[in-house]
Structure formats: C-alpha cells, structure tokens
Amino acid sequence: MLVIDPRSRVAIYEQIKNQxxxxxxxxxxxxxxxxxxxxxxxxxxSLNFNTVKKAFGELESAGVIYTLAGRGCFxxxxxxxxxxxxxxxxxxxRDGVQAARAAGLSAEEAKRVVDxxxxxxxxxxxGEGDAAE
Amino acid sequence: MLVIDPRSRVAIYEQIKNQxxxxxxxxxxxxxxxxxxxxxxxxxxSLNFNTVKKAFGELESAGVIYTLAGRGCFxxxxxxxxxxxxxxxxxxxRDGVQAARAAGLSAEEAKRVVDxxxxxxxxxxxGEGDAAE
Amino acid sequence: MLVIDPRSRVAIYEQIKNQxxxxxxxxxxxxxxxxxxxxxxxxxxSLNFNTVKKAFGELESAGVIYTLAGRGCFxxxxxxxxxxxxxxxxxxxRDGVQAARAAGLSAEEAKRVVDxxxxxxxxxxxGEGDAAE
Amino acid sequence: MLVIDPRSRVAIYEQIKNQxxxxxxxxxxxxxxxxxxxxxxxxxxSLNFNTVKKAFGELESAGVIYTLAGRGCFxxxxxxxxxxxxxxxxxxxRDGVQAARAAGLSAEEAKRVVDxxxxxxxxxxxGEGDAAE
DNA sequence: GTGGTCTAGACCACC
DNA sequence: GTGGTCTAGACCACA
Numbered sequence: 001m002l003v004i005d006p007r008s009r010v011a012i013y014e015q016i017k018n019q020x021x022x023x024x025x026x027x028x029x030x031x032x033x034x035x036x037x038x039x040x041x042x043x044x045x046s047l048n049f050n051t052v053k054k055a056f057g058e059l060e061s062a063g064v065i066y067t068l069a070g071r072g073c074f075x076x077x078x079x080x081x082x083x084x085x086x087x088x089x090x091x092x093x094r095d096g097v098q099a100a101r102a103a104g105l106s107a108e109e110a111k112r113v114v115d116x117x118x119x120x121x122x123x124x125x126x127g128e129g130d131a132a133e
Numbered sequence: 134m135l136v137i138d139p140r141s142r143v144a145i146y147e148q149i150k151n152q153x154x155x156x157x158x159x160x161x162x163x164x165x166x167x168x169x170x171x172x173x174x175x176x177x178x179s180l181n182f183n184t185v186k187k188a189f190g191e192l193e194s195a196g197v198i199y200t201l202a203g204r205g206c207f208x209x210x211x212x213x214x215x216x217x218x219x220x221x222x223x224x225x226x227r228d229g230v231q232a233a234r235a236a237g238l239s240a241e242e243a244k245r246v247v248d249x250x251x252x253x254x255x256x257x258x259x260g261e262g263d264a265a266e
Numbered sequence: 267m268l269v270i271d272p273r274s275r276v277a278i279y280e281q282i283k284n285q286x287x288x289x290x291x292x293x294x295x296x297x298x299x300x301x302x303x304x305x306x307x308x309x310x311x312s313l314n315f316n317t318v319k320k321a322f323g324e325l326e327s328a329g330v331i332y333t334l335a336g337r338g339c340f341x342x343x344x345x346x347x348x349x350x351x352x353x354x355x356x357x358x359x360r361d362g363v364q365a366a367r368a369a370g371l372s373a374e375e376a377k378r379v380v381d382x383x384x385x386x387x388x389x390x391x392x393g394e395g396d397a398a399e
Numbered sequence: 400m401l402v403i404d405p406r407s408r409v410a411i412y413e414q415i416k417n418q419x420x421x422x423x424x425x426x427x428x429x430x431x432x433x434x435x436x437x438x439x440x441x442x443x444x445s446l447n448f449n450t451v452k453k454a455f456g457e458l459e460s461a462g463v464i465y466t467l468a469g470r471g472c473f474x475x476x477x478x479x480x481x482x483x484x485x486x487x488x489x490x491x492x493r494d495g496v497q498a499a500r501a502a503g504l505s506a507e508e509a510k511r512v513v514d515x516x517x518x519x520x521x522x523x524x525x526g527e528g529d530a531a532e
Numbered sequence: 533g534t535g536g537t538c539t540a541g542a543c544c545a546c547c
Numbered sequence: 548g549t550g551g552t553c554t555a556g557a558c559c560a561c562a
Binding site for chain 5 (some may be wrong): 413436437438452455456466467468470471472
C-alpha cells in the first residue's frame with residue numbers, strides 16, 4: 001500500500017503521513033474508508049507499531065482521519081480542508097523553492113519539477129531525499 | 134547581511150548555506166569575493182561559532198567557497214555548477230512539491246508559490262515554517 | 267431511547283451508563299421500571315452485545331439497576347444514592363474543570379457551561395468530543 | 400515543578416500537558432520562558448523520556464510552546480489563545496458536567512465543585528481520578 | 533548539552 | 548481483534 005524509504009532524511013512517520021494524505025488527495029482513499037490497522041501496516045512495512053502509531057496520531061489530530069475505539073481508523077469527511085494543513089504544506093514548498101533558487105535553478109526549471117511531480121504516479125514516494133552533500 | 138530565523142524547522146546552518154548560495158546565485162557575491170569571517174558572522178547574527186563553522190565547512194566541501202588559511206573564505210569560481218549541489222536542491226524541491234500535492238494543493242497553486250518565491254527579495258529567509266507538527 | 271456517539275472519546279459503554287443514569291436522575295425512569303433487554307438495546311443502537319452488557323453489568327454492580335434472572339433488568343430503589351457513584355462523577359467533574367482552567371477559561375465561563383448542560387435535553391449526549399488529540 | 404499521579408485514569412502525558420498549560424494560564428510561566436529540558440523533567444518525575452516528549456510534542460503542535468533546535472523548549476507568545484484548545488477543554492468540561500448530572504448532582508453542587516477547583520492551588524493536580532467503580 | 537526518531541516489548545481498555 | 552500508553556535503550560542532528 002505504501003512505499004517507505006528508510007534512508008530518506010524525511011522521517012518515516014512523515015512519509016506515512018504524506019503518502020496517506022496523498023492517497024486521499026487523489027481520491028484513492030474516500031471519506032469513511034477504513035485504513036489498514038496500525039499493527040497490520042507496521043508488519044507489512046516492517047516497521048514498529050509506534051512509528052505507524054505516531055503517523056496515525058498526527059493524522060488524527062490534524063483532522064485527516066478519525067478513530068473508532070476498538071474498531072479502527074477511518075478517513076475523515078473533509079480530510080484535507082484544514083487551512084493549517086495546507087499552510088504547513090505550502091511552507092514546506094516554499095522551503096524547497098528557496099533551496100532550489102539558492103542552488104541557482106531558474107523559476108522555469110522549478111516549475112518543470114512541479115509538473116514532473118504532479119504527473120508522477122499517485123502513489124509516488126513523498127521523500128526520497130538522499131543527502132548528496 | 135543574512136537573516137536567520139531560529140524558530141524555523143530548517144536548521145540554522147542550512148539557512149546560512151542557502152542564503153549565501155542565493156547571494157551568489159543572484160550575483161550579489163561575485164567569484165573571489167571575500168566572505169565575512171566566521172567569528173564576525175557568528176557575532177553579528179548572535180549565533181554559535183560552531184554553527185557558522187559548519188555552514189562554511191559544508192559550502193567549502195561542496196565547492197561553493199574556498200578557504201585561504203589565515204586569510205579567510207572566498208566565493209569559488211564556478212560556485213553553483215556542481216551537479217551534486219543542484220541535484221540535492223532539486224530533491225528538496227521535489228519533497229516540497231510532494232508535500233504540497235499530498236495536502237491537496239493543485240499544480241497551479243504550487244507554481245504560483247514558485248513565482249512568489251522567485252519574485253521575493255534576494256535575501257528572503259529560507260524557512261519561516263512555524264512548528265505546527 | 268439513547269443517543270450514542272461512536273466518535274466520542276468517551277467509551278460507548280460509558281455513554282450508555284451515563285444516559286441511563288441521567289434518565290433515572292431526571293425521573294424519566296422510575297424505580298422498578300423494566301429496562302429494554304440488552305439484545306434489544308444492542309440491536310436498536312447497532313452496537314455489539316458485549317458493549318451493552320458491560321454497561322448494564324457496571325450499572326448493576328453500582329447498585330443502579332438489578333437483574334431478575336430470565337426476566338430482565340430493572341431500575342433499583344435508591345438508584346443514585348451510592349456515595350461511591352457520586353464521588354466518581356464528582357471526580358470526573360473535577361477533571362473537566364481542571365482542564366478548563368488549564369486552558370485559561372475563567373470560573374464564570376465554566377459555570378456558564380454547567381448551566382448550559384443542565385438546561386439541555388435530558389437525553390443529551392454525554393460526549394461529543396471530537397478527537398483532537 | 401509538576402505533580403503526576405501514575406494511578407490516575409488520565410494519561411501521564413496528559414497530566415503534564417494540563418499542568419503546564421495551567422502554569423501558563425495562571426501566569427507562573429510567562430511567554431518565552433524556557434521550560435525544563437525533556438530529559439531533566441523525565442528524570443525529576445521518574446518518567447521515561449518518551450512520555451515527557453509526547454506531552455511537549457502535543458503542546459508544540461497546539462501552539463502552546465515552541466522549540467529551538469538544540470536549545471530547548473519555550474512558552475509561546477499567545478500560548479492559550481487557540482480557539483481549538485479552548486474548545487477542546489470546554490468539551491471535556493461538558494463531559495464532566497454530563498457525568499455529574501447523570502449521577503444526580505444538582506447544578507448548584509456542580510458549581511460548587513467549579514469554585515473549589517478554581518480556588519485550589521495553582522499547581523493543583525489535573526487528574527486524581529481514581530476509579531471508585 | 534538539547535530535541536528527534538526508531539525499535540522492542542509490555543500492559544491496558546474497548547468492541 | 549482494535550487502538551492507547553508506557554518503559555527502556557539506542558542512535559542521530561543541531562547548537
């Protein structure tokens with residue numbers, strides 16, 4: 001279901017958060033759909049329960065998913081409408097654009113990257129950043 | 134000379150690196166220009182010496198600047214032409230675009246952000262992200 | 267008869283307990299009145315049998331209701347007079363007031379909330395708390 | 400600095416959150432005051448690092464505190480002004496009042512409890528709830 | 533020194 | 548079965 005890169009600079013729980021939000025954004029996960037159980041996902045991805053739990057916990061406090069005690073986690077109704085959520089993502093975008101600009105990339109090159117990402121697979125990985133420093 | 138935001142989630146030494154590279158990218162710092170000394174910069178920005186030292190160290194190993202022992206640091210000749218440098222920045226851009234897409238922003242909105250950043254001041258801060266984890 | 271909110275952070279069996287006690291407190295359920303059967307209630311509320319069973323079990327051991335084997339459950343005589351019961355509720359009240367105070371609400375605001383709840387419908391839900399952890 | 404009750408039904412990390420918010424609410428912790436380090440607090444309270452970390456993490460995402468990488472955690476500027484924060488606390492208050500009403504307490508008794516709590520010590524414990532069930 | 537992440541494994545409550 | 552909490556201990560990045 002998800003693809004995580006343990007070597008990425010992006011924390012694993014962030015990768016999970018991002019990819020689930022992305023699946024919701026592209027419509028692959030509809031509101032009230034039940035998500036895989038934390039334990040099942042942890043086992044499938046060879047991760048610890050707590051790592052997945054942290055991702056789900058943050059998704060819940062962001063209002064993206066909701067929990068039914070003893071039953072599981074489900075996609076929320078208006079999962080991605082939180083302005084805080086969008087503003088946070090926009091800020092990360094700005095950070096990325098700043099970095100690109102600092103490295104001498106032109107605005108056109110940056111926009112080409114935007115297109116590439118948006119035309120990528122819906123389940124494309126959120127963070128493959130490998131330090132090349 | 135530089136503006137750093139201690140509350141940003143972007144590490145301070147990264148902010149320094151980014152802003153110096155940006156000044157080079159826009160031509161404000163020409164090749165062979167001498168940079169302020171680490172101590173001077175640390176004092177001016179109220180930062181720890183080691184923080185600035187780390188930023189300069191990474192700029193040097195990336196080939197962006199060079200050091201003349203006992204004389205100081207200078208902008209390198211073809212400072213931003215390293216492919217590794219550009220690829221690293223491009224990766225960070227991709228991460229940012231992925232996050233934006235995950236949060237439901239459209240490609241058009243993302244490109245608008247690109248334009249906003251590129252039209253901003255050359256010394257614009259690299260990250261004003263308020264912790265909203 | 268009862269209204270339960272599966273999304274509340276208050277456990278479902280607690281919601282059942284609270285609402286039955288509330289119906290008793292306001293006189294809607296008189297002593298020796300027969301309660302609906304566990305199976306009927308579970309089916310009506312689309313809940314698991316065990317969930318309702320747990321609520322009734324705790325009400326019985328708290329002395330609020332009594333069971334006649336093979337006949338059903340009935341409201342006890344002095345259903346809500348147990349000091350343990352009242353002390354437990356008072357403690358939950360204190361916890362709630364503490365939380366309100368911690369969040370900066372004034373005593374006047376807290377009392378206004380008290381009035382609002384007591385003027386609400388007798389069958390008002392016990393917890394509509396949306397998970398916002 | 401804080402008093403936690405490991406036997407309370409209220410999670411330890413919630414007790415930490417509540418008490419820190421309370422200290423802020425009563426003015427004992429002013430904006431930009433540095434909080435004790437996570438490790439120091441954990442050691443002082445004989446708790447695990449992760450337990451305290453979780454409390455601080457949630458306080459940060461609620462905007463109550465902010466973190467300076469490598470330096471520590473500080474009280475935020477407008478720490479308790481978040482409407483979400485207040486609404487969450489109000490909801491917990493409502494839950495408590497509902498429970499009190501369900502147990503047959505009168506509105507006057509409930510208000511007396513409110514007064515008792517607000518007149519308590521500023522550092523009063525947020526949750527001493529011991530199941531008396 | 534600080535905070536941040538991850539693993540491993542335990543125990544609890546709820547459905 | 549589900550999620551929720553806590554402990555213990557490791558490793559990393561940053562200042």
